[in-house]
Amino acid sequence: MNIINLIKIAFKALTTNTMRAFLTMLGIIIGVASVITMLAIGQGSKKSIQSQISEMGSNMIMINPGADMRGGVRMDPSSMQTLKLDDYYDIRDEAMYVSFVSPNVSSNGQFIFGSNNYPGSINGVGPEYLDIRQLKVESGEIFSDEQIQTSAKVCVIGQTIVDNLFTNDEDPIGQVIRFNKIPFTVIGVLEAKGYNSMGMDQDEVVLAPYTTVMKRLLAITYLQGIYCSALTEDMTDQATEEITEILRTNHKLLDSDDDDFTVRSQQELSTMMSSTTDLMTILLACIAGISLVVGGIGIMNIMYVSVTERTREIGLRMSVGARSIDILSQFLIEAIIISVTGGIIGILIGVLATYLVKLIASWPVYIQTWSVILSFAVCTITGIFFGWYPARKAANLDPIDAIRYE
Template sequence: MSLTNLLKVAWRAVLLNKTRTLLTMLGIIIGVASVIAMLAIGEGSKKSIQDSISSMGANMINIRPGSQMFGGVMDQSEMQSLKLSDAQAISQKAKKVKYVSPLVNGSGQAIAGANNWPTTIYGVSPEYLSIRDWDLEDGGMFADDEVRSSAKVALIGKTIQKELFPDGEDPIGKMIRFKSIPFRIIGVLKEKGENTFGQDQDDIILAPYTTVQKRILAQDYLQSIVASSISEQDADEAVNEITGILENTHKIPLTEDNDFNVSSQQEMLNTFSSTSEMLTVLLVAIAGISLLVGGIGIMNIMYVSVKERTKEIGLRMAIGAKSRFILLQFLIESVLISVGGGLLGVLFGISASIFVGNALGWPIEISSFSLIISFVVCTVTGVFFGWYPARKAAASDPIVSLRYE
């Protein structure tokens, strides 16, 4: 008997019990749809996190003050451990670092005419925009001579523009006040939206760090330093370089902990990605239970089918059908049920993913890998769970089968 004939016989047998076949498929349909939907949500979340972190500066490195222990007591001056000389040393000595900017910030009310808005002002150098991979929508960045002279100039984010200039007037050249200090707006930043932590990146004012240090905060230390590696691949080497430079400039003894912390965006990305992947695997494992239940259902139905068609099996074998043809026939029936359920599951899974994305606003990413693996799993499920009933049918004694009532 040819494979084509076996397919026709198996297909007719499946169609004879449409309701039972559909109910048998249900476990496979739910399992495959759940796996595809979970993978789509997981991959979408991972991509969203990557995009959000990249929007903060893909190669960015953060240097923050840390704590230091002396005689078992925490040093309370850890917030003042970073100086301008540290930023200059990194800029001059780190070969894997492309840009460096001191960073100080303070919170307060920004006022323009009758409008005011609570926000944060950041004191930075002109290289900050390159580190953050941030473009200007209008105007320009302040220059080094304005940093040296502690000029009262500022760039504002889109949120500040909307709140302080709600009528749509051009803010360039206009004056705003922050803690009674007047600033002339020289640039408007392009919109970035929220970051990974849900913070509005556009609710920001940028000014020369010298201006913020002297006129707003009255301090000579830095709250942090931000830098950018030459490339993402150089991020780890850049972190090691910066650590070595600061250990030298701070004269940290080998027996003491560093009074600073250096971390890259890549480390943050790896942490979030590993967490996202772990949750995705957990969700897929839970969804995979439905596939297991569906496979057991197929085995049960095929076993019942073998019992119901015992006489048919005996008759086929009596007129010359070989055992391997009987085995293939029932195995093909099992695979047809499994793959049929898989096809419907894929359709439901894609539909469910799109619905979740549109209705709840969650990021989704339907990958071809999840579709391919679903078909592979369905086929394997059909073969695995259909093998025993098919083998039992092939091993039937034709004489006993013909006598079966």
């Protein structure tokens, strides 16, 4: 039997009953469109949850000097001097899983501007500190590499500091504030971030070049800590291992020695995130699966009714020489045409609906190629799968009974 003829026959059978074909298709269209829209909305919210959680710094890694024993007495980690600037340079240059790295030194004291003063600490950091802590400069700018090299007396301040020192609505940029008698020129103001989940004011912050704090304020050559961020949350573990390796080599530790530093990551946050997104994925997969099965059953239902309705036609075809395989192929090809056409229309409507959702409800949406391919493939497969049974039934009809069927 000529396959082209069979396709012609199937196509003809569909076009002579466009309403039936359309209704059959509708199940698939709605199935595919809803799967694509659902997944787009789901992926969109997943992405926005992801970015919200990573804004909390879920990929942040903190390195502190480790507790050391001096003659059997455990020492306060902050007094350790094991972390050096070389460690910072090596992590910055060698670690592949680390995207940003910044040294950290801090000093406590009183900020003074005019007649106002405010207690706080000044943080000596590198410019990448902003990326690690998800901070943004609202006005002015962060200090440059040159200012770091020259230990410039400049600082970037948070909103709480601005509110307490500049009470007369002065523009803080360019003003000079004093910290422990050393004048710092304000070159930038950070965007307000509010309180974090631990109840700490994230705007009570003053950032200065780490060189300035080390040389001019503390007169030290070691670092109190190093902040890093892993490339992604998933890579936090690899990054931690890598950092440990670099630091152990730098500190010339033997295999038997304990680490003289500690590397900590935000394990809790990343666990929470992966469980949230996993749950989301499972939920979406369930909804998508149900929609497609319903669409498939729609095909089976109408195809099945159509076999009964077309019994005489099948009998006639058999009496003029159609073999069982021809009838089977015709009904299968009809199912394939319906599912593929329905699938394509479904994709178009799904994409359209997604953009409507984005436009009207302004929800975050994100269409992934795999979700389009997957829903199309699944709908075609369910269409053929559910088309098979009625096709089988049609092919097994007895031509004598079929031709005289009333």
